[in-house]
Amino acid sequence: MELIAEHPVLDASCFKRGEKVEFTFDGRSMDGYEGAPIAVSLHANGIRVYRETPEMKRARGFFCAIGKCSSCFMVVDGVPNVRTCVTPLRAGMRVETQHGRGRAAITAMLSE
Amino acid sequence: MDENESIFNSGVLTDELPGAIRPPQDLWEGKKSGLVVVECPQRIPCNPCATSCPTGAICAFSDINDTPRIDYKKCTGCAICVAVCPGLACFVVDLTFNEDYALYKIPYEMLPLPSKGDTVTCLGRTGEALASGIVETVVEPKHDRTYVIHVSAPKKLANDIRAIKVGG
Amino acid sequence: MTDISTDILVVGGGPAGLSAASEAASYGARVLIVESDLQLGGQLVKQTHKFFGSRDEYAGTRGYKIADILLSEIKENEQNVKVMINTTVTGYYSEDRTFTAMSGEESYMCIRAQRAIVAAGASERLIPFPNNDLPGVYGAGAVQTLMNVYGVVPGKRVLMVGAGNIGLIVSYQLMQAGVEVAAVVEAMPKIGGYWVHAAKIRRLGVPILLRHSIKEAVGERVVEGAVIMELDDKFAPTGQELRMDCDVICMAVGLSPTTEILSQAGCRMKYVPELCGLVAERDRAMRTSNPDFWSAGDATGIEEASAAMVEGRIAGLCAADSLGLPVKMTKLDEYWTRLDHLRAGEVGSKIRAGIDKVYRDKWEVRLDG
Numbered sequence: 001m002e003l004i005a006e007h008p009v010l011d012a013s014c015f016k017r018g019e020k021v022e023f024t025f026d027g028r029s030m031d032g033y034e035g036a037p038i039a040v041s042l043h044a045n046g047i048r049v050y051r052e053t054p055e056m057k058r059a060r061g062f063f064c065a066i067g068k069c070s071s072c073f074m075v076v077d078g079v080p081n082v083r084t085c086v087t088p089l090r091a092g093m094r095v096e097t098q099h100g101r102g103r104a105a106i107t108a109m110l111s112e
Numbered sequence: 113m114d115e116n117e118s119i120f121n122s123g124v125l126t127d128e129l130p131g132a133i134r135p136p137q138d139l140w141e142g143k144k145s146g147l148v149v150v151e152c153p154q155r156i157p158c159n160p161c162a163t164s165c166p167t168g169a170i171c172a173f174s175d176i177n178d179t180p181r182i183d184y185k186k187c188t189g190c191a192i193c194v195a196v197c198p199g200l201a202c203f204v205v206d207l208t209f210n211e212d213y214a215l216y217k218i219p220y221e222m223l224p225l226p227s228k229g230d231t232v233t234c235l236g237r238t239g240e241a242l243a244s245g246i247v248e249t250v251v252e253p254k255h256d257r258t259y260v261i262h263v264s265a266p267k268k269l270a271n272d273i274r275a276i277k278v279g280g
Numbered sequence: 281m282t283d284i285s286t287d288i289l290v291v292g293g294g295p296a297g298l299s300a301a302s303e304a305a306s307y308g309a310r311v312l313i314v315e316s317d318l319q320l321g322g323q324l325v326k327q328t329h330k331f332f333g334s335r336d337e338y339a340g341t342r343g344y345k346i347a348d349i350l351l352s353e354i355k356e357n358e359q360n361v362k363v364m365i366n367t368t369v370t371g372y373y374s375e376d377r378t379f380t381a382m383s384g385e386e387s388y389m390c391i392r393a394q395r396a397i398v399a400a401g402a403s404e405r406l407i408p409f410p411n412n413d414l415p416g417v418y419g420a421g422a423v424q425t426l427m428n429v430y431g432v433v434p435g436k437r438v439l440m441v442g443a444g445n446i447g448l449i450v451s452y453q454l455m456q457a458g459v460e461v462a463a464v465v466e467a468m469p470k471i472g473g474y475w476v477h478a479a480k481i482r483r484l485g486v487p488i489l490l491r492h493s494i495k496e497a498v499g500e501r502v503v504e505g506a507v508i509m510e511l512d513d514k515f516a517p518t519g520q521e522l523r524m525d526c527d528v529i530c531m532a533v534g535l536s537p538t539t540e541i542l543s544q545a546g547c548r549m550k551y552v553p554e555l556c557g558l559v560a561e562r563d564r565a566m567r568t569s570n571p572d573f574w575s576a577g578d579a580t581g582i583e584e585a586s587a588a589m590v591e592g593r594i595a596g597l598c599a600a601d602s603l604g605l606p607v608k609m610t611k612l613d614e615y616w617t618r619l620d621h622l623r624a625g626e627v628g629s630k631i632r633a634g635i636d637k638v639y640r641d642k643w644e645v646r647l648d649g
Contacts, residue, residue: 015431061415065422121470122488123478154475158332160340177625198330199476239485275483
């Protein structure tokens with residue numbers, strides 16, 4: 001992971017890093033820290049493209065990091081339009097690039 | 113706008129201004145442990161230099177936006193202000209170190225942290241390398257990760273050396 | 281749907297919201313802080329530099345340590361303070377004085393509050409240029425979140441756009457994190473932030489290019505570089521351009537106050553350029569034209585965290601007073617003296633001009649509910 005190993009002001013304990021857990025991104029297994037935002041965890045794995053826009057198919061990634069701009073919407077455990085910059089990572093999460101507007105899984109809708 | 117003004121507007125001191133203060137030369141040359149140099153030429157709401165000065169050399173502010181004024185007779189070169197100033201705008205230069213070298217007490221908040229005896233690069237106000245310096249002492253006066261590095265370097269650069277680069 | 285009720289709802293758990301909550305709770309008000317992020321502290325938790333101001337605003341203390349101080353004050357009043365993180369206030373229904381909020385992505389609730397203090401902070405601005413949507417064009421706050429909260433390297437080489445305090449401070453923080461800052465570009469003929477912050481990065485070799493802006497971001501799927509351009513004194517390109525290699529373009533071109541809830545509550549709003557956007561008219565108590573609503577911090581106009589903390593104190597004190605609690609109203613003068621001092625300098629003159637446009641000595645018509 002692309003982590004800051006040493007910092008002149010912040011000790012390693014200042015960084016919010018929970019248990020080390022595994023998750024998947026588009027089927028690839030990755031490491032992350034539980035509780036850190038999904039978008040941050042992906043960035044630490046060198047992933048910078050989080051979705052593709054509906055019309056122009058333009059790549060989008062991290063931008064505001066406070067859940068306000070919609071740039072980092074992804075499909076998480078089958079749920080589209082998840083604000084990954086403010087959604088904490090959990091072990092085993094299935095994170096996928098969102099293509100277009102995203103579609104809720106039909107099974108999820110039926111079980112509601 | 114003249115050249116000097118636009119250089120100043122990008123954060124580089126070009127002239128003496130209120131708040132950008134050098135010690136009087138005669139006092140400075142004979143003062144063991146040095147005197148403070150302050151480069152804080154803008155009225156901003158900030159006063160830790162004055163409230164932390166143990167001798168009152170940095171005069172008390174009547175308004176928190178005052179630029180610093182210094183009573184050089186009282187300055188002992190202790191460098192508490194160097195460690196405390198949030199803008200890293202205080203430096204102490206001791207011209208009595210030896211015949212050709214001065215001791216520069218410079219704030220440092222980067223990595224790597226140098227050790228006594230290391231050779232470092234002394235930088236000017238635009239990051240230009242001016243000379244090599246030798247680290248004489250490394251202190252952390254407030255134990256808050258702002259280090260004050262004491263570096264010996266050529267005396268003739270007393271008005272120019274304002275930062276150090278360690279390694280690389 | 282869950283139902284919660286409280287005396288005072290504080291929207292936003294940053295420097296203003298935490299100060300407001302502590303102040304009100306210390307007089308016995310029951311306070312609920314709703315914070316959209318995963319922790320309290322707002323932007324303070326990302327600040328590794330020492331703050332300006334005076335001792336009252338923790339001058340000389342690093343921002344993230346100030347967050348710790350405010351959190352311990354919240355803890356002292358914990359019997360009166362409830363906190364919900366990862367929760368966003370999404371609406372206000374004036375007919376039954378009810379707020380709606382969303383926790384996480386899927387869970388909704390109603391909050392009934394007698395009073396509300398809106399300290400919702402601000403959001404990052406973006407400027408138009410080709411490819412400004414490429415991954416790698418990041419808000420300055422986002423870059424700070426990556427490196428200073430979670431310890432993730434944001435990139436290898438960064439172009440900083442904007443030389444206000446945020447652009448200057450984040451440049452310094454990037455260098456502390458071991459990231460190279462290629463340059464800071466600023467369209468104005470003068471840095472907008474404190475001169476000493478600029479001097480700090482200049483003497484470490486970072487160029488600050490005044491009268492320069494970004495022309496376009498370069499890259500296919502992610503940022504690989506940027507073209508910067510020189511501007512003349514009418515902000516028109518001179519034709520001088522430079523291509524720079526960088527993998528992050530950090531945008532520090534300003535913030536806009538977050539005020540939607542105040543608009544929904546019918547508070548009288550005004551667009552004030554000096555305060556960076558649409559903000560509520562307010563009186564000496566930081567109360568808005570809707571007598572149930574106060575506002576504080578960046579939501580009332582973009583300013584330093586030191587001022588946000590004092591505004592929060594004022595709002596918390598006065599909201600508690602309005603509930604009939606026995607507050608020390610002499611504190612109000614003391615807080616205003618502190619604010620006046622913070623705003624007295626050269627950089628504060630813009631803020632003063634902005635506040636003059638929205639400050640009301642008294643309200644002619646109250647929207648009493």
